[in-house]
Amino acid sequence: MPYIKEVLIDVITDVSPSESSSTTDHALEDGEQISDHVKSDPITLSISGVLYGDVEQKALKLREYREKGVLIAFDYMTNYGNMLIVDFKRDYKVDIKNGAAFTMTLKQVKLVKVAKTVSVKIPVKRQTKKVTSKGKKQIQKKPKAAAKTTKTKYKTPKQLGQANLERSKYLSSPYLKQAGLDISRSNNFGLGPSNLGQAGLGGRR
Structure with missing residues (x-):
């Protein structure tokens, strides 16, 4: 008596395998059909x-x-x-005592093998440079930038003559005589427009 896995099939009266194929059909302009691909259908098995x-x-x-x-x-x-x-179908009948008739359809399937991916770890050698002691290093200080020197603007002889003329006008001014200043010593005092303002004479003209 056959088994289906762990189930005992007491009586089998009929076994009918069925095999078929399918085609891919395309219609032409004149109405006819052509088939360009054929594939096998899964096998089916009918059991009673x-x-x-x-x-x-x-x-x-x-x-x-x-x-x-x-x-x-x-x-x-x-x-x-x-x-x-x-x-799977079962049918209880009067003429079958303590049992039932059944019909079962089995279908064959095709299994696809899945490729296994294996990960391989490759050891990588690290190149390490040996550290050697170089002793104490002296820190070199950066030289300080030289201080910027202010250059005296060069004056042309014309500019110097104009400056001396304006200075002689202030020195010969009657206001200096009224103030009791010694004109002959004015060069030592460096009298000019700013000094006259400090002496109280800058406002008079």
């Missing part, structure tokens, strides 16, 4: 039989296989692997 004993418990186990997509290898009258239960 009778279950005896605890039929409900067996039916619940077969439902679990169907819902979880458990792969089944069927080896009775024919041999197919990688089968899934896609349909």
Whole structure:
């Protein structure tokens, strides 16, 4: 008696495998169709039989296989692997005591192998330079920038003559005589417009 995983199938009355192919068709302008691609459809297996004993418990186990997509290898009258239960029906009849008739459809699936990625750790050698002691280093100070010197603006002889003329006018002014200043010594005092202002004579003209 055959098993489907852990479930005992008491009686199998019919096993019908079905194999087919599908084509990709395209219509032409004149109404005819051409096929440019052919693919094989999954093989299906129809099984009929009778279950005896605890039929409900067996039916619940077969439902679990169907819902979880458990792969089944069927080896009775024919041999197919990688089968899934896609349909299961049971029928209680009067002429079957302590049992029920059933029909089941199995469908073959193709499994795709997934390539495994393996990570390889390659040790990397680090190049480290040996540290050698160089002793104490003297810190070199940066030389200070030379101080900027102010250069006296050069005056032309014309500019110097104009300055001396204005100075002689102040020295010969009658206001200096009224103030009792000694004109002959005015060069030592450096009298000019700013000094006259300090002497109280800058305001008079």
